[in-house]
Amino acid sequence: MQPHLRLKFISLAAAALLPAAGQAAETPAAPRPYGLVIHGGAGVIERKTMTAALEAEYRAKLTEARGAGYAILARGGTALDAVIAAVKILEDSPLFNAGKGAVLTADGTCELDASIMDGRTQAAGAIAGVRHIKNPITLARAVMEKSAHVMLTGDGAEKFAKQQGFEFVPNDYFQTDARRQQLETARERAKQKALGRPTSSLEADPFSRTARYGTVGCVALDQAGNLAAGTSTGGMTNKQFGRVGDAPIIGAGTYAHNATCAVSATGWGEYFIRVGVARDIAAQVEYQGATLADAASATLAKVAALGGDGGVICIDRAGRIALPFNTAGMYRGYQLSTGAAAIEIFGAN
Amino acid sequence: MQPHLRLKFISLAAAALLPAAGQAAETPAAPRPYGLVIHGGAGVIERKTMTAALEAEYRAKLTEARGAGYAILARGGTALDAVIAAVKILEDSPLFNAGKGAVLTADGTCELDASIMDGRTQAAGAIAGVRHIKNPITLARAVMEKSAHVMLTGDGAEKFAKQQGFEFVPNDYFQTDARRQQLETARERAKQKALGRPTSSLEADPFSRTARYGTVGCVALDQAGNLAAGTSTGGMTNKQFGRVGDAPIIGAGTYAHNATCAVSATGWGEYFIRVGVARDIAAQVEYQGATLADAASATLAKVAALGGDGGVICIDRAGRIALPFNTAGMYRGYQLSTGAAAIEIFGAN
Numbered sequence: 078m079q080p081h082l083r084l085k086f087i088s089l090a091a092a093a094l095l096p097a098a099g100q101a102a103e104t105p106a107a108p109r110p111y112g113l114v115i116h117g118g119a120g121v122i123e124r125k126t127m128t129a130a131l132e133a134e135y136r137a138k139l140t141e142a143r144g145a146g147y148a149i150l151a152r153g154g155t156a157l158d159a160v161i162a163a164v165k166i167l168e169d170s171p172l173f174n175a176g177k178g179a180v181l182t183a184d185g186t187c188e189l190d191a192s193i194m195d196g197r198t199q200a201a202g203a204i205a206g207v208r209h210i211k212n213p214i215t216l217a218r219a220v221m222e223k224s225a226h227v228m229l230t231g232d233g234a235e236k237f238a239k240q241q242g243f244e245f246v247p248n249d250y251f252q253t254d255a256r257r258q259q260l261e262t263a264r265e266r267a268k269q270k271a272l273g274r275p276t277s278s279l280e281a282d283p284f285s286r287t288a289r290y291g292t293v294g295c296v297a298l299d300q301a302g303n304l305a306a307g308t309s310t311g312g313m314t315n316k317q318f319g320r321v322g323d324a325p326i327i328g329a330g331t332y333a334h335n336a337t338c339a340v341s342a343t344g345w346g347e348y349f350i351r352v353g354v355a356r357d358i359a360a361q362v363e364y365q366g367a368t369l370a371d372a373a374s375a376t377l378a379k380v381a382a383l384g385g386d387g388g389v390i391c392i393d394r395a396g397r398i399a400l401p402f403n404t405a406g407m408y409r410g411y412q413l414s415t416g417a418a419a420i421e422i423f424g425a426n
Numbered sequence: 427m428q429p430h431l432r433l434k435f436i437s438l439a440a441a442a443l444l445p446a447a448g449q450a451a452e453t454p455a456a457p458r459p460y461g462l463v464i465h466g467g468a469g470v471i472e473r474k475t476m477t478a479a480l481e482a483e484y485r486a487k488l489t490e491a492r493g494a495g496y497a498i499l500a501r502g503g504t505a506l507d508a509v510i511a512a513v514k515i516l517e518d519s520p521l522f523n524a525g526k527g528a529v530l531t532a533d534g535t536c537e538l539d540a541s542i543m544d545g546r547t548q549a550a551g552a553i554a555g556v557r558h559i560k561n562p563i564t565l566a567r568a569v570m571e572k573s574a575h576v577m578l579t580g581d582g583a584e585k586f587a588k589q590q591g592f593e594f595v596p597n598d599y600f601q602t603d604a605r606r607q608q609l610e611t612a613r614e615r616a617k618q619k620a621l622g623r624p625t626s627s628l629e630a631d632p633f634s635r636t637a638r639y640g641t642v643g644c645v646a647l648d649q650a651g652n653l654a655a656g657t658s659t660g661g662m663t664n665k666q667f668g669r670v671g672d673a674p675i676i677g678a679g680t681y682a683h684n685a686t687c688a689v690s691a692t693g694w695g696e697y698f699i700r701v702g703v704a705r706d707i708a709a710q711v712e713y714q715g716a717t718l719a720d721a722a723s724a725t726l727a728k729v730a731a732l733g734g735d736g737g738v739i740c741i742d743r744a745g746r747i748a749l750p751f752n753t754a755g756m757y758r759g760y761q762l763s764t765g766a767a768a769i770e771i772f773g774a775n
Contacts, residue, residue, distance in 0.1 A: 199700045199732060205670075206579060226669045227696045230555060231580050233668020319582025320575045321554075328677045328702035347576045351548045353677035356702045360709035383548060 110396030111150045111300045112413030115143050115163050117173045118291030119343045119388035122406025124423050132422065135172055135408060139420050142166040143410045146295060151414075156297040156305035156339070157195055157218070164191075164214040164307050167293035171253045173408070174291030176212060178253050179311025181260040187251035187311055189213040190325040192228075193221060196304030196333035203228040203325040209245040210238055214309045217325070219243070227327060231319070251311070263315040291408075292324050294341030296333070296392045304339035304394060306331045306355070312346070322346020328356035335394055337362040338369055343407065344380065344387010352379045358391060369399040377403050459745030460499045460649045461762030464492050464512050466522045467640030468692045468737035471755025473772050481771065484521055484757055488769050491515040492759045495644060500763075505646035505654035505688075506544055506567070513540075513563040513656050516642035520602045522757070523640030525561060527602050528660025530609040536600035536660055539674040540566040541577075545653030545682035552577040552674040558594040559587050563658045566674070568592070576676065580668070600660070612664040640757075641673050643690030645682070645741045653743060655680045655688035655704070661695070671695020677705035684743055686711040687718055692756065693729065693736010701728045707740060718748040726752050 117139060146163035150156070168176025179187040191213035192203035202221025205228065210216045219241050220229050229237055239245070292310035299305075308331045310324040323329035323346040330346070332355035333339035340355035354376055361372035369391045380387065381403055388402025390409065400409050402424070410420040466488060495512035499505070517525025528536040540562035541552035551570025554577065559565045568590050569578050578586055588594070641659035648654075657680045659673040672678035672695040679695070681704035682688035689704035703725055710721035718740045729736065730752055737751025739758065749758050751773070759769040 194700075201700050224667070225696065226667065227699045228670040228675075230668035230670055233666065237667040317582065318573070318575065318586040319579035321577040321579055326577075326675060326677075327699050328675075328705060332702075347574065350576045350676050351543075351550050353681075353702065353705045356677060356705050357709070360706070361713055364710055364713035 113297035117408030119407035191309035296339040306339035323349035348385025462646035466757030468756035540658035641692040645688035653688035672698035697734025
């Protein structure tokens, strides 16, 4: 850590974490802030195409995931544990494009990517292209904690998982009828596009449209002042060639450092890799002293300038958060020890 | 691009690229600077363990790679073409851990990773875990230019290569006796270590020791003022589990942006991913106006603070370069249109 960073951290966190100068010694220190932010993907989510019943399902699952993570933080657990708990619930839900209900590749299988980073140590773990691990985020954590490596891929990652005693599930476990239908639509769309025909009617159902960038993620701050970030995804419908997006790339989809912030991204992965979204936000905090909101907006503007879109969730060590997106909507929620909390889906407009 | 970046670029490049204010209109503009830097890996390279004959081989091959790239720049070619030309020569040489002569995995095969980035457009391409593509850097470029993706992995990446008409070579093509011996040594070392026995004698030959981080890479600035960076590697001897290091990770092993700099890294990949080495250097230039030398040193200090080591090569749009490392040596060279040029192997001390 650079000396000036250490100083910067102390100055930004001082107001929130330390008793003010001149307070009597017996005054109890202000409680350390804690909390978390979650996302279930950004994309073309418009109120007019969403049924009330489906919206209620999304809100209930986001609330459950947020609550599981927050409960861990509230009882003094670690940010890493909170991230894992929240992401696992989103992975287990077929509503989101991660774990069960992940989108299908061109081969009709699910290939899953995930990553996690510990803001205290900058330890990180990532896996790409696994097909039989029920909760990819837990394998990413095992890579971080139980291997000498940061990123493992494909069959090799599963070989490691076997050594670590992970339970394997058949690829069918992840596949849902809704995602099979999306693959059919995507194939038909590609065919029509190749023939020069209009394709706009082929993405009409809200579930399909929101799937485009339906990554899930969580960033958390625990009572010890440690940050963590995690991201998990099934990637793109109809993906080919062992394509890897930003979710398992440390610095693109996921980044955490106690001196700056924790970030999890969701969006058009290729653009998010090129911009290095998560690291770029943290870099503005680190090198410019930017606010999280300004940094996140500037980074998303870079993504937009290249032609991409998506969203991010961010938290810093003072418990400040930002969750901007430049898509029509983003499944998202947060809960902070200050009492602030929300579950939201659509954009402000 | 952010407006302030555009301004910053103009100010830093003005002195080198534009005629000074007040010059008569007929004064020819100063020639645009151009040039390139190459590396063939950083590691435990000590003069006392290197024979004169082997040193001469390294110097000759580095000179050949540098010359091939520089010739392209000198005749007005692109930075991307120069990077490809230089890296291909290093990949084709068994002296370096990339392409032919790559280190062997635990399974006794070569698995190759590479990435490239275009500073003009921030387009990027990367491949990980390919086994049959003679020049991995050229496949990374095809991913960048001919696919909608940034990163392709494993068999999927080779399927894409086949569609693109790439020539396939048997994995034997990459394997050399020297690397087979290294794998045996690494296996023996792991066995002795597991038994609690001393292993220091098992890495005595200079070729083996230098292989530890023998990635290759090139960064270039062309006469049009465009930057590019490329990196190629065989990874770690005895690697398992589909491990991916920093070389194919955009922002870790490779990064280029005309507004800041082009960077290629070589080192202990896990640490380089966690720090996001290439992007972190560019971020200091972007957000702090740091010099390349200061930025690169600060980033390597972060790597060292976590316990890692390695080196980087950097060039900016004014033709300034930096090539620091915190290992005993780094195979490296540069040639600039100013006339500055060098081929070096050992550290200053």
